Structure formats: structure tokens, C-alpha cells
Amino acid sequence: MEEHILTVGLPSGSLMEPTISLFAKAGFSISGSNRSYRPSVDDPEMRIRLLRAQEISRYVEHGYLDCGITGRDWVEENQSDIFEVAGMAYSKVSSSPTRWVLVVPEDSPIRTVKDLEGKRVATEAVGITKRFFERAGVNAEVEFSWGATEVKVPDLVDAIVDITETGSSLRANKLRIVDTLMESYPALFAAHGAWKDPWKRRKIETLALLLKGALAARDLVGLKMNLPEKSLKNLLEALPALRNPTVSPLAQPGWVAIETVIEEKVVREIVPQLKTLGAEGIIEYPLNKVVY
Numbered sequence: 001m002e003e004h005i006l007t008v009g010l011p012s013g014s015l016m017e018p019t020i021s022l023f024a025k026a027g028f029s030i031s032g033s034n035r036s037y038r039p040s041v042d043d044p045e046m047r048i049r050l051l052r053a054q055e056i057s058r059y060v061e062h063g064y065l066d067c068g069i070t071g072r073d074w075v076e077e078n079q080s081d082i083f084e085v086a087g088m089a090y091s092k093v094s095s096s097p098t099r100w101v102l103v104v105p106e107d108s109p110i111r112t113v114k115d116l117e118g119k120r121v122a123t124e125a126v127g128i129t130k131r132f133f134e135r136a137g138v139n140a141e142v143e144f145s146w147g148a149t150e151v152k153v154p155d156l157v158d159a160i161v162d163i164t165e166t167g168s169s170l171r172a173n174k175l176r177i178v179d180t181l182m183e184s185y186p187a188l189f190a191a192h193g194a195w196k197d198p199w200k201r202r203k204i205e206t207l208a209l210l211l212k213g214a215l216a217a218r219d220l221v222g223l224k225m226n227l228p229e230k231s232l233k234n235l236l237e238a239l240p241a242l243r244n245p246t247v248s249p250l251a252q253p254g255w256v257a258i259e260t261v262i263e264e265k266v267v268r269e270i271v272p273q274l275k276t277l278g279a280e281g282i283i284e285y286p287l288n289k290v291v292y
Contacts, residue, residue: 006047006200010068010069012051015053067190070186070187071098072087088187089215091165098183099165099180100182103153103161112178129142132181216289217289219263219264223262234277239274
């Protein structure tokens with residue numbers, strides 16, 4: 001009997017911890033990630049490989065990985081011919097996208113991309129940057145940066161193209177954003193060969209469903225309570241945030257149980273109102289997945 005194994009590439013570096021946490025929420029326990037690029041996972045049909053996010057799209061394209069999570073920016077940078085299965089709106093510290101930005105020192109005379117004609121620019125994303133300048137009709141010299149790109153201006157280069165999530169590092173280094181080249185989220189990508197394989201496609205689709213469910217549950221909690229039935233209408237009118245809760249009769253006549261899913265940040269505001277409206281036994285509980 002043929003052994004079915006799905007080889008999945010996950011990003012090392014800054015995205016590793018949030019990615020492994022996302023997999024845990026989705027129901028996959030990954031261990032040994034701090035010691036090996038071949039961590040174990042509690043799914044006998046899955047093999048995990050930890051690689052640099054910059055490389056994953058190339059290994060998926062060449063079929064060494066069946067699928068992988070990496071940023072759309074690195075797929076663009078590598079011009080990889082792979083299939084996007086599902087977007088994954090998460091990043092290192094928030095749910096905001098990362099941005100590739102054109103940056104100069106605060107006191108630089110450079111104000112627009114046109115001002116970089118004939119200038120030198122350092123970046124890790126050489127392909128993205130060169131194509132950006134080509135579209136702008138600007139002839140700039142673009143060189144690869146091995147890291148610590150923000151310290152190279154103005155002594156070594158005139159500008160840099162760097163990745164940022166919050167902009168705090170740029171501000172700390174007294175840098176100013178001139179333009180944004182692209183925004184990027186991670187996504188689950190599949191090799192065309194794996195996507196054509198019926199078993200692998202089903203496995204990848206299941207993985208995508210569970211990961212998206214985990215992401216959907218990220219800012220939500222479950223809320224349940226008991227309430228006098230006569231107060232139900234007033235409660236729903238007063239608290240539209242509860243939307244369409246599940247209402248079930250209790251064994252005690254005249255009482256109902258209410259259960260709903262709600263944004264976690266809303267709970268602290270409505271619990272006092274729930275008590276005022278007669279709710280009892282209010283329970284808040286975490287969610288791992290919400291599958292729509």
C-alpha cells in the first residue's frame with residue numbers, strides 16, 4: 001500500500017512562533033522546532049520542514065515541498081509559479097500586513113521615487129525593488145543587503161527598501177518612508193503537482209480549513225449565561241453585539257440558556273449590562289476554531 005505523506009514547509013525566524021501557535025490552535029502539535037529544521041508533528045500523514053521564508057516558495061515550486069506557508073512578498077520576489085490555497089492574515093506581532101517601504105533619513109532631500117534617479121538603494125528584496133523602479137521609470141542602482149539594512153543610510157547608500165510591520169524600528173533609526181512598494185500577508189501555497197494529486201489536495205484543503213478556522217477564532221470568545229425568559233427581548237434589543245445567539249429552554253420554567261460567539265474586547269463592556277438585565281451564571285470561554 002502506498003504511503004501518503006504531505007511535506008509542509010513552515011517559516012523559521014520571526015514568523016516561526018506565531019505559525020506554530022496557529023497550527024496548535026488548528027489541532028496540530030509541532031515539537032522540537034527550536035532544535036531542528038525537521039520538527040515532529042502529531043499527524044503521521046504530515047512531514048514538517050522549517051526553512052527561511054525567503055526560500056519556501058522556490059522549494060514548493062520545484063516540488064521538494066508539497067505546500068508551505070510564506071509571505072506573498074517572497075513569492076513575488078522569487079517569481080514562483082505556485083498555487084495560492086488560502087491567505088493567512090497574521091504576522092509577527094499583530095494581524096496587520098507587513099509592508100515593503102522605500103526609506104530615507106529624516107533630513108534627506110529625497111521626497112519622491114523620482115529623486116532616486118542615478119542613486120544607490122540597498123534591500124533584501126532586489127527583484128521587488130528593481131521592478132518597482134522599472135515601473136516608475138527610474139534608473140537606480142539596487143544592491144542586495146545581507147541584513148541591518150537600516151544602518152546603511154546615508155553613509156553607504158542613498159535609500160533602502162525594508163520590511164516593516166509597525167514602523168517603530170524605522171522611527172527609532174530616524175528614517176522616513178517615501179513610498180510603499182507592496183503589502184504582504186502569509187499564505188498557504190501548494191505545488192501544482194501536489195494540487196493535482198487527489199489525496200494531497202484533500203489533505204491541503206483540510207489543513208487550510210483548520211488554519212483559517214483558527215485565525216477566525218483569534219479575537220473571539222464564547223459567552224453563555226442563564227436569563228429569565230421575560231427579559232430576553234430587552235436583552236437582545238439592548239445588546240445588538242450578541243447578534244443571533246442560541247436560545248434554549250432550561251429545566252426550570254421561565255428561564256432560558258443563551259450562548260453566542262462575540263469579540264473578546266466587547267465582553268468587558270457588556271458583562272455589567274448583562275447582569276443589570278438579569279443574566280446569571282455568565283461564562284466566558286476561549287475558542288480554538290470558528291469554521292464558517
